[in-house]
Amino acid sequence: MDEPKYQPSLIRLWRIWRTAKEMMNERGYLVLEDDMTMSLEQFARKYAREDGEPDRSRLNFSCQPGEEMMAKYTPAPSKKEPNPVPAIGSIWIEFNSDENAGLKQLRDYMNHLVNGQFYSGIMVTVKPMTGMALRFLRGVQSLSEGPKGGMEVFVEQDLLVNITKHELVPKHVLLSAEEKQQLLLRYRLKETQLPRIQSTDPVAKFLGLKRGAVVKIIRKSETAGRYASYRWVI
Numbered sequence: 289m290d291e292p293k294y295q296p297s298l299i300r301l302w303r304i305w306r307t308a309k310e311m312m313n314e315r316g317y318l319v320l321e322d323d324m325t326m327s328l329e330q331f332a333r334k335y336a337r338e339d340g341e342p343d344r345s346r347l348n349f350s351c352q353p354g355e356e357m358m359a360k361y362t363p364a365p366s367k368k369e370p371n372p373v374p375a376i377g378s379i380w381i382e383f384n385s386d387e388n389a390g391l392k393q394l395r396d397y398m399n400h401l402v403n404g405q406f407y408s409g410i411m412v413t414v415k416p417m418t419g420m421a422l423r424f425l426r427g428v429q430s431l432s433e434g435p436k437g438g439m440e441v442f443v444e445q446d447l448l449v450n451i452t453k454h455e456l457v458p459k460h461v462l463l464s465a466e467e468k469q470q471l472l473l474r475y476r477l478k479e480t481q482l483p484r485i486q487s488t489d490p491v492a493k494f495l496g497l498k499r500g501a502v503v504k505i506i507r508k509s510e511t512a513g514r515y516a517s518y519r520w521v522i
Contacts, residue, residue: 294328294332294336294340295336295340295341295342297341297342298328298331298332298335298336298340298341298342299328300444300448301335301342301344301347301383301444302326302328302331302332302342303447303448303449304412304444304447304448305331305335305347305383306323306324306325306326307447307448307449307450308381308410308412308442308447309323309324309349310324310450311447311450311494311495312351312379312381314452314494314495315357315495315496316353316354316356316357316360317351317352317353317354317357317379318351318352318353318354319351334346335347344383344384344385345383345385347383348380348381348382348383349380349381350378350379350380350381350406351378351379351381352378353374353376353377353378353379357376358374358376359374359464360462360463360464361374361375361376361464362374362375362464362465363375363465364465364466364469375437376407376408376437377406377407377408377436377437378405378406378407379406379407379408379409379410379437380400380401380404380406380408380409380410381409381410381412382397382400382409382410382411382412383412384397384411384412384413384414385414386413386414387414387415388414388415388418389411389413389414389415389417389421390417390418390420390421391418391420391421391424393411393413393421394411394417394421394424394425394439394441395424397409397411397439398428398433398434398435398439401434401435401439402433402434402435406435407435407436407437408435408436408437408438408439408440409435409439409440410439410440410441410442411439411440411441411442412441412442412443412444412447413441413442413443413444414443414444415443416443417441422441425439425440425441440493440496442493446490450494451490451491451494452491452494452495457491458505458506458507458508459505459506460491460492460495460497460503460504460505460506461503461504461505461506462495462497462501462502462503462504463501463502463503463504463518467502468501468502471502471518479500479502479520480520482502482518482519482520483517483518483519483520484519484520484521484522485497485503485519485520485521485522486521486522487499487521487522492521497521498521499521499522500520500521501520501521502518502519502520502521503518503519503521504516504517504518505517505518505519
């Protein structure tokens with residue numbers, strides 16, 4: 289019996305969708321194991337149109353942060369704020385089907401996030417966005433009418449593979465506010481004295497690291513076994 293033939297576009301989106309699920313899981317959101325390991329056959333049954341092409345409108349999904357993630361994103365208590373609220377919440381991931389997504393699509397997406405009371409969102413686009421749309425995106429977090437946690441954009445091409453699984457990419461672990469404070473106290477440092485990592489760095493972007501955060505990078509060493517270094521996200 290012949291193996292069922294799948295459209296290259298369906299195979300491609302199957303990989304992208306699974307990577308998006310893995311990305312959410314690595315950030316600390318609650319994701320079903322079955323989604324991250326879904327076979328091409330299952331994906332085709334669920335998300336292919338009659339013509340065999342993928343139906344992007346059915347790929348959208350939301351996630352809730354897990355307990356560990358909530359703890360990591362909770363600011364350290366202070367006199368002014370003895371019981372701080374986690375700076376994280378539900379996220380909506382949308383696969384935009386427009387060939388050229390720009391300002392209009394971003395604004396529509398932002399309204400969807402706000403109306404659905406999502407804390408933040410990720411839009412996955414077919415092609416890179418226009419410069420004007422990207423400038424708007426950078427300013428979203430400061431907009432009073434935008435989602436509290438801002439919006440991110442990934443081009444489908446960026447999610448074809450999970451870069452954190454590459455053998456040359458060391459493990460990156462986000463520090464909680466408390467862990468960050470302890471680190472700075474231990475070494476008597478200011479965060480500005482730490483080595484830096486850009487928030488646009490591919491791994492930082494994949495993990496959704498925000499400016500001001502500190503990330504622990506664990507590398508393998510032939511002599512020490514493992515060693516850790518720290519980076520301040522800018």
